[in-house]
Amino acid sequence: MLKIEDLHVEVDGKTILKGITLDIAAGEVHAIMGPNGSGKSTLAYVLAGREGYEVTKGSVTYKGQNLLEMEPEIRAAEGVFLGFQYPVAIPGVSNIYFLKAALNAIRKHRGQDPLDAIDFMKLSKEKAGLVQLPDQLTKRSVNDGFSGGEKKRNEIYQMAMLEPSLAILDETDSGLDIDALKVVAEGVNALRGPERAMLVITHYQRLLDYIVPDVVHVLIDGRIVRTGDKNLAKQLERDGYSEVRDAIQP
Amino acid sequence: MTDSSPKTLIQSLPSSFEAGPEWLRLLRGRAADALRAGGLPTKKTEAWRFTPVRSVVEAVFSPAEGDALSVVSALPEGVTARSLREVLESEPGLLDGRLDFAGTPEHFAALNTALFTDGLWIDVPDGTAVDTPVEITHAIGRAGVSYPRVFVTAGESAELTLIETYQGETVGGLTNSVVELDVGRNAKVSHVRIHENAGMQVGRVDVRQAADSVYRSTVITLGGALLRLDVRSLLDGKGAECQLDGAYLVEGEDHVDHHTRVDHRAPHCRSNQTYRGIASGKGTAVFDGIVIVHRDAQKTEAHQENRNLLLSDTATIHTKPHLEIDADDVVCSHGATVGALDEDQLFYLRARGIPADLAHAMLTYAFLESIIDRVGHEPTRTRMREALIARIPHGDEIREVT
Numbered sequence A: 001m002l003k004i005e006d007l008h009v010e011v012d013g014k015t016i017l018k019g020i021t022l023d024i025a026a027g028e029v030h031a032i033m034g035p036n037g038s039g040k041s042t043l044a045y046v047l048a049g050r051e052g053y054e055v056t057k058g059s060v061t062y063k064g065q066n067l068l069e070m071e072p073e074i075r076a077a078e079g080v081f082l083g084f085q086y087p088v089a090i091p092g093v094s095n096i097y098f099l100k101a102a103l104n105a106i107r108k109h110r111g112q113d114p115l116d117a118i119d120f121m122k123l124s125k126e127k128a129g130l131v132q133l134p135d136q137l138t139k140r141s142v143n144d145g146f147s148g149g150e151k152k153r154n155e156i157y158q159m160a161m162l163e164p165s166l167a168i169l170d171e172t173d174s175g176l177d178i179d180a181l182k183v184v185a186e187g188v189n190a191l192r193g194p195e196r197a198m199l200v201i202t203h204y205q206r207l208l209d210y211i212v213p214d215v216v217h218v219l220i221d222g223r224i225v226r227t228g229d230k231n232l233a234k235q236l237e238r239d240g241y242s243e244v245r246d247a248i249q250p
Numbered sequence B: 001m002t003d004s005s006p007k008t009l010i011q012s013l014p015s016s017f018e019a020g021p022e023w024l025r026l027l028r029g030r031a032a033d034a035l036r037a038g039g040l041p042t043k044k045t046e047a048w049r050f051t052p053v054r055s056v057v058e059a060v061f062s063p064a065e066g067d068a069l070s071v072v073s074a075l076p077e078g079v080t081a082r083s084l085r086e087v088l089e090s091e092p093g094l095l096d097g098r099l100d101f102a103g104t105p106e107h108f109a110a111l112n113t114a115l116f117t118d119g120l121w122i123d124v125p126d127g128t129a130v131d132t133p134v135e136i137t138h139a140i141g142r143a144g145v146s147y148p149r150v151f152v153t154a155g156e157s158a159e160l161t162l163i164e165t166y167q168g169e170t171v172g173g174l175t176n177s178v179v180e181l182d183v184g185r186n187a188k189v190s191h192v193r194i195h196e197n198a199g200m201q202v203g204r205v206d207v208r209q210a211a212d213s214v215y216r217s218t219v220i221t222l223g224g225a226l227l228r229l230d231v232r233s234l235l236d237g238k239g240a241e242c243q244l245d246g247a248y249l250v251e252g253e254d255h256v257d258h259h260t261r262v263d264h265r266a267p268h269c270r271s272n273q274t275y276r277g278i279a280s281g282k283g284t285a286v287f288d289g290i291v292i293v294h295r296d297a298q299k300t301e302a303h304q305e306n307r308n309l310l311l312s313d314t315a316t317i318h319t320k321p322h323l324e325i326d327a328d329d330v331v332c333s334h335g336a337t338v339g340a341l342d343e344d345q346l347f348y349l350r351a352r353g354i355p356a357d358l359a360h361a362m363l364t365y366a367f368l369e370s371i372i373d374r375v376g377h378e379p380t381r382t383r384m385r386e387a388l389i390a391r392i393p394h395g396d397e398i399r400e401v402t
C-alpha cells in the first residue's frame, strides 16, 4: 500500500530525513519509535502533504501512485489520514460541520453522493460513541478549548468518520490517561482490516499492548536504524535508545 | 438643485437658511460657514490621509429623490419613529438643543446638517425596553447624493436594538449619512450597521452616553467603491460602557475606511473596540481608532484591537489604534496585527479533505464571523451572517458548515 524509498527531506535547508525506506502492506500495522527530534513528525507531515518540506531524494508510492505529487486534500480523498501530534484549534469553524464538508468532499472525489444531514448525524453519533467523545464537543469549534486528551479523541473520532485506508497516527497516545488510551486503541482497532494499513508513531510501548503492531521501526536522526517485531518495542522500553544508538555508532 | 460635486456645492450654500425653525436655520448656517471656511477634506487633512477623498469631493452627483430612508420592521410597542421633517414642522421647538448634540460638525457631516431634508427620529421613552429590533434601510435606487439623517433618543433605562442597512447596487451614488444616538442614564442600545452598498458612502455616528448606559455598535462593511465611517462615542456619565466592533471585507478596488473615537470624559467608564478586516485584490482598508482619556476620567478601562488579514500582494491595510491619556489611574491596551491566513489551520482542513479554496473561504468567514458572534440578538446575527455569506466564495457550502 505504501512504499517509501530512500526518502531524503530538508526543512529550511536542514536535512531532517536521511534516507528512509519503508514498505507497508495492506492489513499491516507498523509502529515507529524514536527519540525527540529524530524526524517522526516530519515523516508524517511529508506523507500528508504539508508545505515547507523539500524532498531532495527518494520516492513515495501509495496504491501505485506517486503520493508526493498530490495536493493534501487529494491524498485525504485517496484515503490518507494524519492524526496530528498537536491538533490546531480553529475558532469559528464547527467541528461537526467541517467534518461533514470533508467527508462529502472525499465522497465526491470517489464519485459517491453526499451524505445528507440525517445520515451524517447518525454516523457521527455512532463514531463519537466509539471514542466516547461527548456530543457537545463534536459541535464546538474545531479543537477550540479542548483539553489535550479531548483533542486526541477528536482525531480518532475524525478518523473513524473518514475511514481512511492509510492512517498515520502521530503520538495519538501522548497526553492520554489509561482509560482514554484504551478507548483510543479500541477506536483504532475497530478500523483495522485487510484493506487498511496504519503507521503508528509513539514513545510508549504501552500503546502497543493495545494496538499490537506487525512491525516496529526505530527512527534515529532521520534514519531507520532497526526494524523488528513487537518485542523490539519492549526491549526499547527496557533499555532505552542508547543500546540501539551504540550499535549503529560503534 | 442641479448636478454638482460636493466641492462646488459648498460654494453655493446659502449664508442664511430660509426654512424651518430658527434654531435649525442657525445650525445649518453654522455648518455652511464651517464648510465655506474650512472646505471639505483633502489628502493633506490628517484624518483623511489614507482616504482617496478627491474621488468623492470632485465627483459630480445628481440630487437623489428624497433620502430613501425607511423603517422596514414593525415598530415594537412603546417605540416611536417619526419623520424629522414632520416633527420640525409640527413641533418646531421639540428637538432644539437635542439634535446635533455633538457640536458644530465638520466636513461631510456639516454638509448633511446643512442639507438634510428629512430623516427619522426614533425615540424609546424612559423605562421602555424592547427586544424586537427596529430595522431601518437606506436604499439608494439610482446614482444620486442623499443625506440620510437619523436621530435616536433612548430614555432612562430604555433598551433598544437598532439595525441599519445601507443597500444599493448603483455604483455612482453618494450616501452622506449622520446618525446621532443620545443614550440616557442606565439605557442599553445595540446598534448594528450593515453596509452592502456598492456606491460611495461617508457616514458619521455620534453617540452620547449618560451614566451607567451601555452602547454596543457592530459595523459590517462588505465592500464599497469608497466607504468612510466615523463612529464616535462620548462617555459623558460615570460608569458608562461602550463596545465598538466592526468587520470589513475589501475586494477588487474597494476602499473602506473605519475611524473610531471614544472620549472617556467621566470616571469608571469602560470601552472596548474590536475591529477585524480582510483585504484582497487591489482593495484598501483603513482602521484608525483613538481613545482619549480626559483628565477626570479615573478608573477608566479602555481596550482597542484591530486584526487584519492581507490576502493579496496588491491589497493594502493601514491600521492605527492609538491612545491619548490624561488621567493616571487607568487600564488601557491597544494592538494591531496584519497577517495571512494561518498555515496550520489551512493544512489541517486540507489534510481532512477540504479543497484549498473552500478551506480559505471557511477561515476567512470564521475570522469575520467572530465579530458577528458578539452580537446578542440571534435573528440579527443570522441576518448579518447571511450578508457576509453572500460576499464570500463558496457561500452555500459555508452556510452548510457553520
Ligand SMILES: Nc1ncnc2c1ncn2[C@@H]1O[C@H](COP(=O)(O)OP(=O)(O)OP(=O)(O)O)[C@@H](O)[C@H]1O
Residues within 6 Å of the ligand: A011, A012, A014, A016, A034, A035, A036, A037, A038, A039, A040, A041, A042, A043, A085
Ligand atoms: N520548520 C522547521 N525548521 C527547522 N527545523 C525544523 C523544522 N521543523 C522541524 N525541524 C527540526 O526537525 C527535527 C525533527 O523534528 P520532528 O518534529 O520530525 O521530530 P519528532 O521525531 O517528531 O520529535 P518528537 O518526538 O519530539 O515529536 C527537529 O530537530 C526539529 O527541530
Ligand SMILES: [Mg+2]
Residues within 6 Å of the ligand: A040, A041, A042, A085, A170, A171
Ligand atoms: Mg513529533
